[in-house]
Amino acid sequence: xxxxxxxxxxxxxxxxxxxxxxxxxxxxxxxxxxxxxxxxxxxxxxxxxxxxxxxxxxxxxxxxxxxxxxxxxxxxxxxxxxxxxxxxxxxxxxxxxxxxxxxxxxxxxxxxxxxxxxxxxxxxxxxxxx
Numbered sequence: 001x002x003x004x005x006x007x008x009x010x011x012x013x014x015x016x017x018x019x020x021x022x023x024x025x026x027x028x029x030x031x032x033x034x035x036x037x038x039x040x041x042x043x044x045x046x047x048x049x050x051x052x053x054x055x056x057x058x059x060x061x062x063x064x065x066x067x068x069x070x071x072x073x074x075x076x077x078x079x080x081x082x083x084x085x086x087x088x089x090x091x092x093x094x095x096x097x098x099x100x101x102x103x104x105x106x107x108x109x110x111x112x113x114x115x116x117x118x119x120x121x122x123x124x125x126x127x128x129x130x
Contacts, residue, residue, distance in 0.1 A: 012036070040075075040084055048073045050114035051089060058108040065095040 003017040011032040012025040026032025048071050059066035070092045078085025
């Protein structure tokens with residue numbers, strides 16, 4: 001798998017993968033143009049959408065109606081080193097009334113690819129090429 005990032009002025013970047021693009025930028029007060037989400041917002045969005053896909057698949061395989069599912073994500077920054085310190089995810093399945101599978105749904109969310117990656121960080125190598 002591969003992704004490409006290109007600087008587009010000030011603090012704006014375009015990220016491309018598999019023919020799709022997203023814009024990542026900084027807010028005006030951080031010298032950006034506020035034309036896209038920030039890197040931490042993209043990170044949290046990746047976690048949330050990964051959980052959403054896993055929950056959706058579980059619901060479909062378990063006969064649970066996933067329509068109108070929402071995830072509300074709140075996070076806070078931490079320091080030394082600067083990072084996202086905690087994340088709270090609230091899953092809402094408005095069409096699911098019987099909560100007998102509540103723990104199973106939570107376990108599925110906890111085992112999505114992005115969550116697993118956070119819990120078991122990959123080895124990252126960084127190179128400067130000419």
